[in-house]
Amino acid sequence: MTRVLVPLAVLKGQSVSPGLETLLEPVDVTVLGYHELPEQTPPDQARIQYEVRATKALEDLVERFKASGGEADHRLVFTHDREQTIDRIATETRADAYTIPGASGQIERVLVTLTGDVAVDRICSFVGDLVGPREIGVTLFLATDDEASGRELLEAAAETLSAREIDVRTELAVDRPPFEALLETGVDHDAIVVGKRAPSLRSLLFGEEAERIAVESVAPVLVVRNIDVDETATAGGTEGEGL
Numbered sequence: 001m002t003r004v005l006v007p008l009a010v011l012k013g014q015s016v017s018p019g020l021e022t023l024l025e026p027v028d029v030t031v032l033g034y035h036e037l038p039e040q041t042p043p044d045q046a047r048i049q050y051e052v053r054a055t056k057a058l059e060d061l062v063e064r065f066k067a068s069g070g071e072a073d074h075r076l077v078f079t080h081d082r083e084q085t086i087d088r089i090a091t092e093t094r095a096d097a098y099t100i101p102g103a104s105g106q107i108e109r110v111l112v113t114l115t116g117d118v119a120v121d122r123i124c125s126f127v128g129d130l131v132g133p134r135e136i137g138v139t140l141f142l143a144t145d146d147e148a149s150g151r152e153l154l155e156a157a158a159e160t161l162s163a164r165e166i167d168v169r170t171e172l173a174v175d176r177p178p179f180e181a182l183l184e185t186g187v188d189h190d191a192i193v194v195g196k197r198a199p200s201l202r203s204l205l206f207g208e209e210a211e212r213i214a215v216e217s218v219a220p221v222l223v224v225r226n227i228d229v230d231e232t233a234t235a236g237g238t239e240g241e242g243l
Contacts, residue, residue, distance in 0.1 A: 001027070001028050001071070002026075002027040002096050002126065002129040002130070003027060003030065003093060003094060003095045003096055004024055004027050004028070004029055004030075004095060004096065004097050004098065004099060004222065005029075005030050005086070005089060005093060005095035005097070005098040005099070006024070006029055006030070006031045006032065006061075006098070006099045006101075007032040007034060007082075007085075007086050007089075007099070007100075008032065008033055008034070008061075008101065009034065009035065009036070010033030010034065010054045010057050010058060011033075011035045011050055011053070011054055014101060015061070015101070016061065016064075016099075016101060017101065017102065017103055017104045017105075017220060018104075018105060018106075019104030019105050019106055019107040019190060019191070019220070020099065020101065020102070020104055020107075020191065020220040021064065021065070021068070022068075022106070022107065023110075023130065023136075023191060023220070024065065024068075024070070024099075024130075025068040025069060025070060026069075026070065026129065026130060026132050026134075027070055027096075027129065027130060028070050028072065029062075029065045029070060029072045029073075030072070030073055030074065030075060030093045030095060031058055031061050031062055031065070031072065031073070031074040031075075032074070032075050032077065032085070032086065032089050033054050033055075033057065033058045033074060033075070033076045033077070034076075034077045034078075034079055034082060034085055034086075035050060035054065035077075035078050035079070036079060036080070036081075036082050037078055037079065037080055043079065043080075046078040047078055051076065055074075055076060058076060059074065061074070062074050075089055075093075086098055090225060094227070095225065096122075096126050096129075096224065096225060096227070097126055097193075097222050097223055097224045097225060098222070098223050098225070099220060099221070099222050100210060100211060100214040100220065100221040100223065101214075101220060102191075102214055102217070102218050102219045102220040102221060103218050103219070103220075104190050104191060104219055104220050105190075106190070107190040107191050108135075108136060108137065108190055109136065109137040109138070109139060109189050109190060110127070110130075110131065110136060110138050110139070110189060110190065110191045110192070110193060111139050111182075111185060111186050111189035111191070111192045111193070112127055112138055112139065112140050112141065112193040113141045113142070113143075113182055113192065113193070113194050113195075114140060114141065114142045114153065114154070114157060114195070115141065115142055115143045115182070116195070118194075118195025118196070118226070119195055119224070119226045120153065120157060121160075122195070122224060122226065122227075123193065123195050123224045124157050124160045124161060126193070126222075126224045127161060127166075127193055128160070128164045128166065130193075130222075131161075131166050132164070132166075133164075133165055135167075136166075136167075137166075137167040137168075137169065138161055138166055138167065138168050138169070139168075139169045139170070139171055139185070140154050140157050140158055140161075140168060140170045140171070141170075141171045141172075141173070141181075141182060141185050142154050142170075142171070142172055142173070143172075143173040143174075143176060143177075143178035143181045143182065144172070144173075144174060145174065145175050147172065147174045150174065151172060154170040154172060155170070158170055171185050173185070179209070179212070179213075182213065183213070183216050183217060186213075186217045186219065187217075189219065190219060191219050191220045191221070191222065192213055192219055192220070192221045192222070193221075193222045193224060194209070194210050194213065194221060194222070194223055194224070195223070195224050195226065196210075196223050196224060196225045196226050210223045
């Protein structure tokens with residue numbers, strides 16, 4: 001069964017928009033409640049102070065997801081490193097994707113970007129499981145400087161989703177800045193699906209692309225993991241967290 005990790009800054013009141021909650025109905029969900037601590041604060045100390053309140057909020061969210069028909073559970077972590085925590089829990093739960101919350105009402109069309117070195121087959125499989133037979137349209141987006149191969153990739157991906165009776169459109173951006181082109185296309189969409197990409201100099205300087213997309217678009221973003229690569233990268237332990 002497809003599983004999605006939903007990380008939330010639970011003690012800051014971060015929650016899931018109604019549109020994202022509905023979008024996730026066909027999949028299993030793990031709600032990750034995290035609280036990022038100052039470096040000098042021991043996780044055990046924070047747990048003593050905040051665990052009861054945080055757990056109650058997580059249990060309420062889990063019940064909402066269960067009421068939608070899927071399996072749901074939760075984890076609570078007090079951590080000094082949010083990104084490391086998300087990667088670790090995603091690995092432990094074998095999550096296919098994780099979310100970056102955003103504002104959305106009813107989700108009618110999802111933008112799926114295939115730009116860059118991403119696992120296209122895995123992304124299409126995830127989107128097929130997520131959308132299924134529901135009346136939610138999908139737009140496949142690709143930014144490239146090679147128009148011919150770009151069209152070929154989009155057509156192959158579109159055929160995969162069309163075979164699952166999903167309403168698919170394609171959008172090819174040629175010789176345009178990929179990030180800006182994606183945001184322009186995303187205006188008419190209610191959620192965005194991206195593939196997890198390896199860290200780059202640009203991401204180190206400006207932040208992870210998926211996070212930047214979420215900030216600029218305001219829509220929920222779902223990041224599809226390349227599980228084999230991600231699990232290799234996160235192997236080796238996580239010091240300084242309280243589970």
